[in-house]
Amino acid sequence: MFIDISNLKKSYTTGVVITEVLKGIEMKLEKGEIGVILGPSGSGKSTLMNILGGIDRGDSGSVIVDGVEVNKLSDNKLTDYRRGDIGFVFQFYNLVPNLTVGENIEVVLNISKSPLNIDEVLAAVEMQDKKHRFPRELSGGEQQRVSIARAIVKNPKLLLCDEPTGALDFLTSRSILQLLEQVNKKYGTTILMITHNAAISAMANRVFKLRSGEIVEEVVNQVIVPAERIEW
Amino acid sequence: MVINKRIKRVLLENKAQYIGCIVLIILSSFVFTMMSQFADNFERLANEFQVGYIQEDATFTTDKSIDNLQELESTANAMIEEGKTFDYTLSEGKTLRIFSENDRVNIPAIIDGKELSGSGEILISPVFAKTHNYRIGDELNILDKTFTISGFTALPNYIYPLQSEEMMMPVPGFGIAVISKEDFAALNQGSNFYAVKFNDIDRNLRRQSAEFRELLKSRNIDILKWTNIEDNKRVNVVDAQVDILNLVSNGVPTGILLLAIILIGNVIGRMINRESAIIGALYALGYRRKELYRHYLTFPLMIAIIGGIIGTILGIFPVRFMVSFMFDAYIIPLTGIQYNPINIIIGLILPILFLVCGSYFVIRKELKHSPVDLMKGKKDKNKVNFLESGLKLEKLKFPTRFKIKGQLRSLSRLAFLLFGVAGATMLLLWGFTLKSGFDDMLTGGSVYNFEYEYKFDKLRYEPLPADSEPFQALLFLPENDDKRDFYVTGILPDSALITLVDESGTKLSTNQVIVTKPIANLLKLKEGDTVDIVSKLDGRIFSVEIDAIADTYEGRFIFMPIADFNEKFEMPEGSYVGVFSNVLLDIPENQSYSVVSLKDKLAAIEEVLGPTQSMMSVLAVIAFIIGMIVIYLVTSMIVEENKGTISLMKICGYRKKEINSLILNSSTIVVVIGYIIGVPLTLSALGVLVQSLENSVGMSLPPLKIDLPYILIGFIAVMLAYELSKLLCKKKVNAVSMSEALKAGAE
Numbered sequence: 007m008f009i010d011i012s013n014l015k016k017s018y019t020t021g022v023v024i025t026e027v028l029k030g031i032e033m034k035l036e037k038g039e040i041g042v043i044l045g046p047s048g049s050g051k052s053t054l055m056n057i058l059g060g061i062d063r064g065d066s067g068s069v070i071v072d073g074v075e076v077n078k079l080s081d082n083k084l085t086d087y088r089r090g091d092i093g094f095v096f097q098f099y100n101l102v103p104n105l106t107v108g109e110n111i112e113v114v115l116n117i118s119k120s121p122l123n124i125d126e127v128l129a130a131v132e133m134q135d136k137k138h139r140f141p142r143e144l145s146g147g148e149q150q151r152v153s154i155a156r157a158i159v160k161n162p163k164l165l166l167c168d169e170p171t172g173a174l175d176f177l178t179s180r181s182i183l184q185l186l187e188q189v190n191k192k193y194g195t196t197i198l199m200i201t202h203n204a205a206i207s208a209m210a211n212r213v214f215k216l217r218s219g220e221i222v223e224e225v226v227n228q229v230i231v232p233a234e235r236i237e238w
Numbered sequence: 239m240v241i242n243k244r245i246k247r248v249l250l251e252n253k254a255q256y257i258g259c260i261v262l263i264i265l266s267s268f269v270f271t272m273m274s275q276f277a278d279n280f281e282r283l284a285n286e287f288q289v290g291y292i293q294e295d296a297t298f299t300t301d302k303s304i305d306n307l308q309e310l311e312s313t314a315n316a317m318i319e320e321g322k323t324f325d326y327t328l329s330e331g332k333t334l335r336i337f338s339e340n341d342r343v344n345i346p347a348i349i350d351g352k353e354l355s356g357s358g359e360i361l362i363s364p365v366f367a368k369t370h371n372y373r374i375g376d377e378l379n380i381l382d383k384t385f386t387i388s389g390f391t392a393l394p395n396y397i398y399p400l401q402s403e404e405m406m407m408p409v410p411g412f413g414i415a416v417i418s419k420e421d422f423a424a425l426n427q428g429s430n431f432y433a434v435k436f437n438d439i440d441r442n443l444r445r446q447s448a449e450f451r452e453l454l455k456s457r458n459i460d461i462l463k464w465t466n467i468e469d470n471k472r473v474n475v476v477d478a479q480v481d482i483l484n485l486v487s488n489g490v491p492t493g494i495l496l497l498a499i500i501l502i503g504n505v506i507g508r509m510i511n512r513e514s515a516i517i518g519a520l521y522a523l524g525y526r527r528k529e530l531y532r533h534y535l536t537f538p539l540m541i542a543i544i545g546g547i548i549g550t551i552l553g554i555f556p557v558r559f560m561v562s563f564m565f566d567a568y569i570i571p572l573t574g575i576q577y578n579p580i581n582i583i584i585g586l587i588l589p590i591l592f593l594v595c596g597s598y599f600v601i602r603k604e605l606k607h608s609p610v611d612l613m614k615g616k617k618d619k620n621k622v623n624f625l626e627s628g629l630k631l632e633k634l635k636f637p638t639r640f641k642i643k644g645q646l647r648s649l650s651r652l653a654f655l656l657f658g659v660a661g662a663t664m665l666l667l668w669g670f671t672l673k674s675g676f677d678d679m680l681t682g683g684s685v686y687n688f689e690y691e692y693k694f695d696k697l698r699y700e701p702l703p704a705d706s707e708p709f710q711a712l713l714f715l716p717e718n719d720d721k722r723d724f725y726v727t728g729i730l731p732d733s734a735l736i737t738l739v740d741e742s743g744t745k746l747s748t749n750q751v752i753v754t755k756p757i758a759n760l761l762k763l764k765e766g767d768t769v770d771i772v773s774k775l776d777g778r779i780f781s782v783e784i785d786a787i788a789d790t791y792e793g794r795f796i797f798m799p800i801a802d803f804n805e806k807f808e809m810p811e812g813s814y815v816g817v818f819s820n821v822l823l824d825i826p827e828n829q830s831y832s833v834v835s836l837k838d839k840l841a842a843i844e845e846v847l848g849p850t851q852s853m854m855s856v857l858a859v860i861a862f863i864i865g866m867i868v869i870y871l872v873t874s875m876i877v878e879e880n881k882g883t884i885s886l887m888k889i890c891g892y893r894k895k896e897i898n899s900l901i902l903n904s905s906t907i908v909v910v911i912g913y914i915i916g917v918p919l920t921l922s923a924l925g926v927l928v929q930s931l932e933n934s935v936g937m938s939l940p941p942l943k944i945d946l947p948y949i950l951i952g953f954i955a956v957m958l959a960y961e962l963s964k965l966l967c968k969k970k971v972n973a974v975s976m977s978e979a980l981k982a983g984a985e
Contacts, residue, residue: 104643113636114890140622
């Protein structure tokens with residue numbers, strides 16, 4: 007198993023109030039698969055993804071990614087893990103406004119051991135002609151393409167996407183999903199997406215439905231729908 | 239307005255930025271109040287002394303005694319008093335210039351003790367007493383007569399007690415003394431001179447002087463030496479000093495205030511930018527633009543008031559200390575300190591005016607947008623400025639590009655950092671430049687190879703011992719310039735005691751007419767030029783052909799062979815007025831003379847070096863504080879601005895060291911450029927001061943320079959401030975959490 011989460015628990019304390027965010031999560035995903043975590047606001051999706059991405063730690067349980075127990079890594083090792091293995095795509099792109107498209111990708115390229123060729127990645131996201139543009143000169147969809155290019159240039163083992171289409175219209179969203187699908191196929195990258203949008207789950211190998219910190223349902227898709235045919 | 243309740247909270251939330259602003263305002267008001275009150279008191283006390291003790295309008299010596307002074311006074315409409323003086327060496331390195339007591343012109347003021355009341359009493363200058371540990375009641379033995387010190391005195395014509403007018407600073411071994419006319423007569427020593435004070439104070443002094451000299455000439459009295467008070471370096475340095483103090487008291491606080499404006503403009507601009515949605519909402523809720531202006535203007539107003547009050551109060555305290563410290567060099571009675579209320583008000587009002595006006599324009603720029611635009615977040619929030627988009631940096635490595643772009647992101651922030659560092663550099667190097675000049679004076683004396691310089695009141699013809707050389711000297715002025723005088727000096731044609739070299743370093747024979755650099759520059763002379771010069775004594779014009787230019791700034795001289803000098807200026811053949819010597823001369827008692835030793839000159843420089851080094855240390859501390867504030871605030875702003883990027887970098891796996899390098903080190907190049915800009919700016923600012931000295935005193939100084947070791951020390955100090963600021967900001971970078979990027983709103 008590429009991702010193997012077992013009995014993962016996480017709670018936050020605010021004053022005297024303790025909020026249990028994750029209550030014993032069990033989750034598995036094979037290498038090269040696309041996984042989708044579906045759930046309403048406050049269900050714990052982002053916390054789960056943060057722990058998987060090495061941004062946060064669980065209180066108990068184990069989180070194994072490609073054989074590494076992420077939950078037990080030291081701060082330095084966790085940085086190395088994020089640096090080498092994880093790619094992030096955010097809902098609001100998080101591009102650096104005063105860097106050009108090319109330079110935004112270089113932010114990651116700069117610290118990668120064996121990165122992909124920047125022009126090849128830009129071609130893959132169909133942004134090669136906009137390499138010298140600044141983010142404010144791009145549409146939302148284009149900015150998300152740059153964000154994906156930035157995430158995959160280091161050739162990560164795991165691509166974590168936090169509502170990648172949450173800020174986009176339908177057609178643009180679909181093109182982004184197609185792009186993620188291509189990345190998955192071309193580079194064999196394992197992708198885990200969190201979304202509100204149930205329609206997206208059709209393109210995933212596995213779907214995890216999360217409610218109040220628990221996986222209430224896990225679906226293994228027998229028939230995977232290509233992104234271009236997804237509608238909502 | 240209820241929204242004003244947040245002012246205190248905002249100030250507390252952003253303590254570092256606002257404390258930085260307040261410290262800058264405090265420094266500005268402090269320097270302004272201290273320097274302006276100091277200059278005011280200095281000028282007032284000097285003026286009161288000069289008027290109250292009837293400072294001369296001119297002093298002169300004549301070939302014969304003037305018989306009927308009373309008749310001359312009424313004809314010339316002036317007060318004239320005859321004085322007598324001679325130099326007396328108490329012991330090695332202790333020389334007193336003793337004057338007979340005047341009671342009409344140049345009246346001695348009593349600083350401590352009591353005035354002369356009988357025979358055997360003496361007044362001496364307080365600085366001399368302090369240097370040599372003399373107290374009131376002590377006894378001095380002068381020409382075998384014992385004198386008791388009855389008090390300490392100041393003479394209006396010896397405010398800056400230079401031993402000779404060619405010197406730049408008083409020597410510690412030299413002092414002035416006053417004894418009664420009767421005691422002076424009994425000593426049977428010294429030469430006569432006259433001090434004149436014209437009664438018509440409204441008429442031009444030079445015109446009155448010229449008429450008076452004509453009057454004396456018409457009575458067959460030849461003037462041997464004439465010095466108008468405005469040409470008297472023992473007095474006119476006071477005006478130069480006041481000019482410098484005024485220049486500093488205006489220039490430095492204005493510079494600091496401009497820095498504070500850029501800073502507060504930046505801080506408020508950013509705050510409004512950050513709060514644009516809230517402002518839009520307040521508009522929507524019915525708030526008027528005027529009310530929001532008032533709210534945001536309260537921030538600079540409070541800062542200016544707090545800083546202005548603290549700075550002004552702090553600036554008042556050191557005034558008395560500074561005046562009394564200054565009066566160690568300038569002998570003026572300290573009758574009392576007065577605080578000019580106008581300067582106190584300016585010290586308070588100026589920061590308010592500067593800051594509120596500066597901030598008003600920033601606030602107006604930010605608040606001009608419509609409520610809808612403000613609520614949406616302004617459209618130009620992520621606008622890329624012309625420098626960011628215009629500069630072609632593709633060939634540079636990514637970290638370098640990232641750092642440069644980080645700096646170019648905000649031009650006002652960049653300007654603040656650049657001018658802040660340049661300003662701090664100027665303060666720091668100011669002292670170093672002075673120190674470089676003094677170092678040169680102490681080590682660079684390669685022209686004058688003698689130990690003693692004797693000057694006689696009357697021409698001499700006697701042969702001299704070995705290792706001594708005679709010289710002649712007369713004061714001249716350039717045509718159409720009555721301020722910047724210089725000496726034409728006759729020296730031996732094969733002088734061994736004066737060494738002059740040209741620009742290539744080749745030794746020049748003194749059997750020709752040679753000018754020193756200050757005169758060559760002043761008169762725009764080249765080799766082979768002929769120049770007309772005006773005798774200061776009688777206004778006669780002479781033409782002199784220049785054979786060579788000596789590569790030295792030591793003194794304003796035209797040297798020529800002494801025989802040619804005597805012939806050209808119609809002086810008796812074989813006569814001389816002074817001697818350069820490496821041995822002490824045995825001079826008959828009836829010949830009046832003064833002697834200055836090279837050791838005394840060096841001691842004078844070292845004496846001034848002490849206070850200069852203290853001043854340098856104070857300036858260095860202020861410079862360091864300003865540098866720290868500026869760099870820390872800019873670095874904090876960069877961290878604040880880049881929170882999202884820092885967070886993103888952390889998520890992407892950047893290590894702390896890498897993030898610190900990209901974010902905190904981005905200012906390195908600007909700090910270095912700021913320092914480099916600061917070097918010529920220091921020299922230009924000091925150039926203005928030197929120009930003012932040249933104009934008011936007629937003094938000429940060598941071109942300003944800063945020695946390389948001092949440039950390096952200054953650089954290390956600035957970089958140390960930079961590294962400390964970075965160290966403080968590291969905590970801020972480390973505190974940025976990865977959730978910042980996750981929470982980030984729409985791009």
